[in-house]
Amino acid sequence: MTEEEFADFYTRSVHRLTGQLYVMTGDFHEAQDVVQEAFVRAWGHRRRLEQDLGPEAWVRTVARRLAVSRWRRMVRGRRAWRRRGDPEVSEGPDPGAVDLERALRGMPARQRQCAALYYVCDLPVEQIAAETRLSTGTVKTHLFRARAGLAGLLDQQGRVRTTDGGRL
Structure with a gap:
């Protein structure tokens, strides 16, 4: 892949890949970081990308693996702080409200990954x-x-239910 082809590939796919990783991770800034890092790594492998199944799949896989590695480091760091006895920092918005992002983050990683690849990336089951x-x-x-997990959170109008019975 030449420099011009790589630049074109980057322009065509960076936003789509960032959106896909956002759905998988639930953190937009983290998604941006891992996608950029994956593209940096892809640059070093650009000659091999032509021979792979698809450069976008390669970048998506690398970005997902980077996100998992970062998440694991974060979890280990939190455990270390707890062992030390430091108070935990509160995270994010009110935990009483359930939204789609939180529902996705609450899924097991493989379910979330498969759902994101199928519904967001529009990939067929075989490619997933x-x-x-x-x-x-x-x-x-x-x-x-x-689907079963998300169906319990959505009402007939497609709105997300909250834990207190209200609707968003």
Whole structure:
């Protein structure tokens, strides 16, 4: 892939990939960071990207793995602070309100990943299986469970229910 082809690839896909990673991570700034880091790594492998199944899938996979690694470091850091006896910092908005972002973050990682790839990235089950290295049956199971989990949070008009019975 030449420099011009890579620049064109970046321009065409950076926003889409950032949106996809945002759905997977639930943190827009984190999504931006991991997508940029993945593109930096892709630049070093640009000659090989032409031979892969698709450069966008390669960047998405690298970005997802970077996000998981960062999340694991954050969890280890929090555990270390708790062991030290320091008070925890409160996170985010009122935990009583349930919104779609929080519902997605509450899903197991594989369900969230499969749902994001299917509904946001619009990838077929077979391609999701190839990217995640899961069988197609396992991907379908994760999608079924993700839909069932989200269905309990949505009413017939597609609005998200809150924990106090209200609607957003």
